[in-house]
Amino acid sequence: MASRAVTGASWYCAMVQCAGGDSFFYAFGTYISANGRWKGEVTNQEHSPTFGERPVWERKVVTIGFTGTYTDESAEGDGIALAGKQSIRFKSKLRLLIPD
Numbered sequence: 001m002a003s004r005a006v007t008g009a010s011w012y013c014a015m016v017q018c019a020g021g022d023s024f025f026y027a028f029g030t031y032i033s034a035n036g037r038w039k040g041e042v043t044n045q046e047h048s049p050t051f052g053e054r055p056v057w058e059r060k061v062v063t064i065g066f067t068g069t070y071t072d073e074s075a076e077g078d079g080i081a082l083a084g085k086q087s088i089r090f091k092s093k094l095r096l097l098i099p100d
Contacts, residue, residue, distance in 0.1 A: 018040065027064075065080055
């Protein structure tokens with residue numbers, strides 16, 4: 001499923017691999033899915049300095065675990081990101097932009 005996150009990051013998910021990013025960060029991970037449910041792990045890293053725009057994420061390797069639901073057109077998830085000693089809860093919504 002090719003998706004675009006609310007933050008403007010682009011994502012590509014196929015089979016059990018995920019990859020994506022934006023102008024400052026890239027992310028990669030894996031997931032499993034069945035019967036409308038999915039769960040996985042993503043690692044997020046900075047590739048270009050953010051100069052304080054995203055202080056929680058900059059200069060850190062951030063690991064994210066998530067679970068959620070999906071349909072043929074969208075996916076939703078709840079997760080926890082571990083950024084250094086901080087634990088950050090989040091919700092995400094992805095939608096299909098380009099069908100296979």
